[in-house]
Amino acid sequence: MLRRSSPAFRIVVIPCTMQAGCFLWTISSADGREIERSRFAHASAYGARITGEIRAREIGIRI
Structure with a gap:
């Protein structure tokens, strides 16, 4: 069984x-x-999340 961390x-x-x-x-x-x-600031919560995910990828962080 796989264990999720x-x-x-x-x-x-x-x-x-x-x-x-x-x-x-x-x-x-x-x-x-x-x-x-x-x-x-971002106009929507969704826009902020997407931009955050992109930035995380740019700096080499896997979410």
């Missing part, structure tokens, strides 16, 4: 505190330490 990193989408209705992404390690955060 928890991912070493995850993308979290959070509301932007500077622009109401916008979202930011963060890439965090399994222990909750923030690796990187988006520089710009």
Whole structure:
């Protein structure tokens, strides 16, 4: 039987505190330490997640 391990990193989408209705992404390690955060706000949570996934791939992190 295959054992699934928890991912070493995850993308979290959070509301932007500077622009109401916008979202930011963060890439965090399994222990909750923030690796990187988006520089710009995104109009939708989905857009923020996709951009975060792309950035994770660019820096060599598998989500």
